Amino acid sequence: MNTFMRTAAAPDIADAARGAAVGRPIHETFSSDFQTVYSQHVGFVWRVLRGMGVSDAVVEDAVQDVFIVVHRRLAEFDGRHSIRSWLFAIAYRVAREQRRKVRRTQDQLPFEHQIRDGAPTPAESAEQAEALQLACELLEQLDDEKRTVLVLTEIEGMTAPEIAEVTGTQLNTVYTRLRRARLQLNQAMAKWRKKKL
């Protein structure tokens, strides 16, 4: 993943820093920047978290966690890397923490039933809900790295070079993981289809 070094601030951040220097309250100074970041990128963060396995029940908490960090560290953000890659790194970390918690909890709570997440709301059809369930199951089968590239391309519609930038990986690595992820999903889907028959 990218490391974000504290070097010279990008122009917009620099203005804000100057504002802070003359005594304007930090909140007011950064309010529009943070507001903008939130509005423009909340969808991306949200979908990344969901795609990385955070359940719908707690995704709002997770989104908050991400943006709390964003708010706290927006001043340090040097603008050298894209803001999306910064947000992605935070979201990825939050998602992994969340998944770790789920694993730990599972040990303590033995249950027999399996209730599916994402059941139909009135706006969705039953078919949509089943599709979501299946999509999540398929994504679960991938490891984190393959799931990352697959979610970013198939769900976010990013190109391989964009993915490389956002995740801080080599372009060739992205292509390789993508190919393997797709193969794996195709195979998993074929197996599922066979089971249904």
Added chain:
Amino acid sequence: MTDLAPDVKKLMSQARDSFSPSEERIAAVRNALAARIEGAGGGGAGGAGQGAASGVWSAGSWIGLGVVVALGVTGAVALLDREPSQPSIPANTAVRVEPADTLPSIAPVAPSENVAPRVVEPARPAVRGQRAASNKLAARESLREPARANRSARPESNAHSRAVSAPAPRDVRAARATGPQPSAANVSDAPREAAAAERSSSAVVSASVENAARTRDESSWTAPERPAASRAKEAVAPPVVDESLAREIALLRRASKALAAGRPDTALALTEEHETTFPRGTLRQERLAARALALCALGRPLEAREAARALEEMAPRSPHLMRIRASCAEHEPR
């Protein structure tokens, strides 16, 4: 270059739709963030809290997002308010109902009807922060929506006390979010683990909630008979007549989902919210069950056992007891 099989590609694009947040959920999180951020640092900078342009989201920027925010507030007020919402609220956007996996009757009135649904759960765990924020918002928005300000006066006091009751999970989470990067753990997730965990403990409360509600409240229950774990094949279910029961159900379902997702702190707070809001509610058993399990997960077995004991006194043949006994709350049956 390998490409995804067409049906998988379609699945992914459907997933994208499902993963995308609705406008009111975006607003709900924004409100919760504002509450947390202003709560954390509001003392110094903003000064006059509600005043003109202080705080993370200054009044100026509210105007641009006023519509979205109003929907978020409206959703919250609609939840608290028992009168029908104003017809200007589009049925699909102003309310977002908890996915009703086993309780089709939670589904709101079909979109074709003009009256906004009575059963509303606009946000999930974030709703606590949202209510705190929405109190402030309601005051600020009162210029724009005078009628609503009067109606929200009553529920506000309830909402506020409820919001106050849940500070702890937020602080813990904030601390965690900014803490040092957790040391690398075993990343290779077993394929089914996380998905199963998401589904598993929902069953404790959710599966029985439907049965409990059915048996205890026959007179007002209009839902057709359904097996507990089946997926609804019809797109629309009949509306719930008893709104408060539906709200109880929604609240406890969120608790069980929070348990399943490894958030026992949230789950516990939700059970406490249920206790405050519905002290003599129909679903006391489910609440105690969820409470016991949450306490177990939080490493508080003594309190968990207390909850289990209370449940047993209340309902010695409760189906929850078996599951609770398998957890840390196990104790000698009378």
